[in-house]
Amino acid sequence: MYSTIVLFMSCTVYVHAVPVFGGKTYGRLKSHQSEALDEINQTYLHDDALKGDGFEDLPERLESYKEQFMEFDEDNSGDIDIMELKRMMEKLGQAKTHLELKKMIAEVDTTNSGTIHYDEFVDMMLGSKSSVLKLILMFEKKAKESQQPVGIPPPRDLSSLP
Numbered sequence: 001m002y003s004t005i006v007l008f009m010s011c012t013v014y015v016h017a018v019p020v021f022g023g024k025t026y027g028r029l030k031s032h033q034s035e036a037l038d039e040i041n042q043t044y045l046h047d048d049a050l051k052g053d054g055f056e057d058l059p060e061r062l063e064s065y066k067e068q069f070m071e072f073d074e075d076n077s078g079d080i081d082i083m084e085l086k087r088m089m090e091k092l093g094q095a096k097t098h099l100e101l102k103k104m105i106a107e108v109d110t111t112n113s114g115t116i117h118y119d120e121f122v123d124m125m126l127g128s129k130s131s132v133l134k135l136i137l138m139f140e141k142k143a144k145e146s147q148q149p150v151g152i153p154p155p156r157d158l159s160s161l162p
Contacts, residue, residue, distance in 0.1 A: 018056045033076050037118055044122060065125050068137065069118055078116035085133075092140050100132075107131040 041062040044050060049056060050141050072080055072088040080088070089096045096104070108116050108124045109129055116124075116133075124134050 029076050030070070033070060033073070033078070034066070036078065037069065040118055040122070041066060044126075061126070064141075065122050066118075069121050079113070079117045080121070081115045085116070089136070092136060094136055104131070104133045108133060122156065130160065 045058060069089055072084055074084050074087065082098070082105060085101050085105065086096070086098075088155070089101070105114065105116060108120050110120055110123070111117065124131055125137070127134075
């Protein structure tokens with residue numbers, strides 16, 4: 001089964017047939033993607049250059065990056081294209097223009113493919129260079145951690161309501 005998506009960009013109409021997955025098929029697809037990303041993570045874990053650069057928590061970081069990447073790679077293609085990046089920024093409350101999104105991809109894209117592959121994503125997150133996308137993702141992660149309420153909510157009465 002296919003779902004048709006119509007995109008209007010700069011007075012040009014793009015029509016994409018996107019396969020619609022559900023249930024077991026979707027689970028298998030996500031499982032295969034997770035395994036492929038785990039293989040890439042293994043290359044980073046065995047990289048001697050990263051071991052001496054103060055990355056003691058490298059396995060946890062890589063797992064976190066994998067989860068972030070899988071969340072934003074909506075079509076499970078193994079890379080984040082401009083539309084997936086647009087939806088990601090909107091989810092994070094940071095809507096960007098088409099030109100800003102292209103610049104964000106260009107900062108990270110080392111293969112000039114116009115998309116962000118997982119290894120480019122990890123290099124960006126582990127690297128010392130600060131890209132706009134890295135700063136937004138790090139800020140959002142810290143904001144999520146600080147917003148998590150802990151424990152039982154305090155008792156309230158009608159006088160405390162606005």
